[in-house]
Amino acid sequence: MSMDRLLEKIVEKQNPTVAGLDPQLSYIPGCIREESYAKYGKTLEGAADALLGFNKGLIDALCDIVPAVKPQAAYYEMYGWQGVRALAGTIAYAKSKGMFVITDGKRNDIGATMQAYAAGHLGETDVDGETFEAFGADALTVNGYLGTDGIQPLLNVCAGNDKGVFVLAKTSNPSSGEFQDQMLHAMYEPLYRAMGNMCQQWGLKLPGKYGYSGVGAVVGATYPKQLKELRKALPNTLFLVPGYGAQGGAAQDVAQGFDKNGLGAVVNSSRGIMCAWQKENCAPEEYAAAARREALRMRDEITACVGEITLPR
Amino acid sequence: MSMDRLLEKIVEKQNPTVAGLDPQLSYIPGCIREESYAKYGKTLEGAADALLGFNKGLIDALCDIVPAVKPQAAYYEMYGWQGVRALAGTIAYAKSKGMFVITDGKRNDIGATMQAYAAGHLGETDVDGETFEAFGADALTVNGYLGTDGIQPLLNVCAGNDKGVFVLAKTSNPSSGEFQDQMLHAMYEPLYRAMGNMCQQWGLKLPGKYGYSGVGAVVGATYPKQLKELRKALPNTLFLVPGYGAQGGAAQDVAQGFDKNGLGAVVNSSRGIMCAWQKENCAPEEYAAAARREALRMRDEITACVGEITLPR
Numbered sequence: 001m002s003m004d005r006l007l008e009k010i011v012e013k014q015n016p017t018v019a020g021l022d023p024q025l026s027y028i029p030g031c032i033r034e035e036s037y038a039k040y041g042k043t044l045e046g047a048a049d050a051l052l053g054f055n056k057g058l059i060d061a062l063c064d065i066v067p068a069v070k071p072q073a074a075y076y077e078m079y080g081w082q083g084v085r086a087l088a089g090t091i092a093y094a095k096s097k098g099m100f101v102i103t104d105g106k107r108n109d110i111g112a113t114m115q116a117y118a119a120g121h122l123g124e125t126d127v128d129g130e131t132f133e134a135f136g137a138d139a140l141t142v143n144g145y146l147g148t149d150g151i152q153p154l155l156n157v158c159a160g161n162d163k164g165v166f167v168l169a170k171t172s173n174p175s176s177g178e179f180q181d182q183m184l185h186a187m188y189e190p191l192y193r194a195m196g197n198m199c200q201q202w203g204l205k206l207p208g209k210y211g212y213s214g215v216g217a218v219v220g221a222t223y224p225k226q227l228k229e230l231r232k233a234l235p236n237t238l239f240l241v242p243g244y245g246a247q248g249g250a251a252q253d254v255a256q257g258f259d260k261n262g263l264g265a266v267v268n269s270s271r272g273i274m275c276a277w278q279k280e281n282c283a284p285e286e287y288a289a290a291a292r293r294e295a296l297r298m299r300d301e302i303t304a305c306v307g308e309i310t311l312p313r
Numbered sequence: 314m315s316m317d318r319l320l321e322k323i324v325e326k327q328n329p330t331v332a333g334l335d336p337q338l339s340y341i342p343g344c345i346r347e348e349s350y351a352k353y354g355k356t357l358e359g360a361a362d363a364l365l366g367f368n369k370g371l372i373d374a375l376c377d378i379v380p381a382v383k384p385q386a387a388y389y390e391m392y393g394w395q396g397v398r399a400l401a402g403t404i405a406y407a408k409s410k411g412m413f414v415i416t417d418g419k420r421n422d423i424g425a426t427m428q429a430y431a432a433g434h435l436g437e438t439d440v441d442g443e444t445f446e447a448f449g450a451d452a453l454t455v456n457g458y459l460g461t462d463g464i465q466p467l468l469n470v471c472a473g474n475d476k477g478v479f480v481l482a483k484t485s486n487p488s489s490g491e492f493q494d495q496m497l498h499a500m501y502e503p504l505y506r507a508m509g510n511m512c513q514q515w516g517l518k519l520p521g522k523y524g525y526s527g528v529g530a531v532v533g534a535t536y537p538k539q540l541k542e543l544r545k546a547l548p549n550t551l552f553l554v555p556g557y558g559a560q561g562g563a564a565q566d567v568a569q570g571f572d573k574n575g576l577g578a579v580v581n582s583s584r585g586i587m588c589a590w591q592k593e594n595c596a597p598e599e600y601a602a603a604a605r606r607e608a609l610r611m612r613d614e615i616t617a618c619v620g621e622i623t624l625p626r
Contacts, residue, residue: 025440072422074427078429079438116337116390120391126338128338147488147489173460175463188498
């Protein structure tokens with residue numbers, strides 16, 4: 001099962017983190033941008049080429065120490081179909097280097113429409129008898145506001161293609177409580193908890209051999225209390241944890257998301273890794289080496305809190 | 314303001330409906346598909362070319378009687394970046410024919426990431442000083458589960474580019490109640506209503522000259538009671554109403570979403586229009602004419618319940 005593959009990579013590398021690939025042009029060294037503009041002009045195609053080149057450098061520098069990458073769809077879509085082509089290229093390149101790929105698309109819809117998202121991002125697309133992998137990520141983030149009708153079509157595709165999903169439960173942003181913290185009258189628990197409970201339930205259809213199902217949940221590092229509560233309440237739900245670093249989550253905060261084996265969560269860092277060269281103030285052409293230094297620092301900081309990571313027997 | 318433009322088109326055509334462009338290959342006449350496959354093979358590119366060709370035929374047949382189209386992003390993404398290019402082509406073609414375009418992407422994220430979606434789908438993308446319209450729709454559907462942090466970045470882009478959004482409130486699917494109908498303890502109102510109230514509030518930043526703001530809400534035709542309740546509660550929130558026809562919503566149901574001027578809602582039909590040729594069992598090459606017949610039938614059915622549509626003085 002897809003999440004099993006992720007957990008195995010985490011244990012192999014003793015690193016429960018994922019590198020977010022949310023490239024803004026301002027994060028990309030001028031030398032890479034100039035090379036792309038020389039080929040394609042200052043166009044959407046030129047920008048997309050720069051994104052892909054930047055990502056490849058990062059992937060090369062990270063693939064032996066970081067188990068997974070998480071490209072954020074928005075930063076590709078903003079460059080049009082040319083940007084979306086760079087997303088596909090990024091996914092393919094990361095997979096070719098043995099990395100687990102989580103597309104952060106927060107997609108949501110119902111029935112045949114959700115099936116179309118699932119086919120495109122995780123499964124196969126049929127063209128009158130010929131099949132293609134359109135994007136071919138290993139997992140996709142999704143939004144569960146529409147209920148089971150929006151999740152069921154994913155489960156079928158995940159089961160058939162060895163893929164997984166992460167459903168937004170408690171997001172890392174300041175206003176996440178506006179709706180997610182609302183106490184539900186009938187259940188006397190907050191909405192994020194009800195969403196988490198559904199993840200646990202939806203996951204029954206995609207059991208994993210290490211105890212974690214194919215339906216994970218997104219729980220922000222900026223809410224360590226809720227992370228701890230949900231870790232206890234949802235023993236079969238793997239957490240994707242954003243909000244570490246730039247957004248304010250510390251290592252002892254994210255540690256709340258892990259179980260006694262050091263499993264149970266994968267912590268994302270995007271800007272921290274992508275912009276390490278700017279923070280270090282090193283030469284732009286060293287951006288990938290700086291990203292690797294930051295990824296190692298992050299790994300060490302988190303594993304110092306979490307301890308050795310082992311697969312349950 | 315963007316919604317003003319939509320309302321003006323609705324009044325001009327006396328037609329408060331939107332044609333959903335959610336093309337599945339099985340909806341597309343074989344002659345169109347064969348022509349595309351002859352050019353590009355049975356590939357993602359071939360499929361994408363067929364989608365675009367099909368859509369152009371529909372747009373040509375509908376643009377003088379239907380004010381708006383709503384392409385559903387999932388059905389393009391499933392064909393990879395090639396499909397996304399067909400989405401961009403569809404949007405551009407519909408706009409060139411004077412139609413209002415609502416991209417149904419149900420996007421959601423926070424801060425700079427939501428800003429990237431907003432720039433890509435509604436606004437402009439900057440490439441080191443050069444600006445481009447990546448998709449250039451007039452409005453985008455979004456999911457508000459993340460709260461104001463996920464909506465605020467849209468409002469800025471909408472204000473600067475004369476665009477609008479529709480936030481999911483009460484969706485049309487059977488399981489929409491799992492979360493959306495949950496009564497919130499503190500407010501003693503269901504989640505969908507709290508979301509609707511926020512739409513009303515977010516909309517204050519994008520006032521429209523006919524009383525409807527740039528922040529609309531999605532409310533399903535399959536829940537006429539809630540549609541009526543929300544129409545009364547949210548006087549400045551325009552409704553995008555899915556679920557008419559194939560999903561079970563009738564004209565008297567959707568009529569609950571309109572105000573005394575016949576404004577306040579725009580009703581979507583996707584399969585009903587796209588597959589009219591199959592339902593009629595007419596010649597495949599007549600698909601666009603069949604779509605037009607169905608669009609006229611739908612218009613007449615709904616306006617028979619809603620009455621004359623006028624702009625308030």
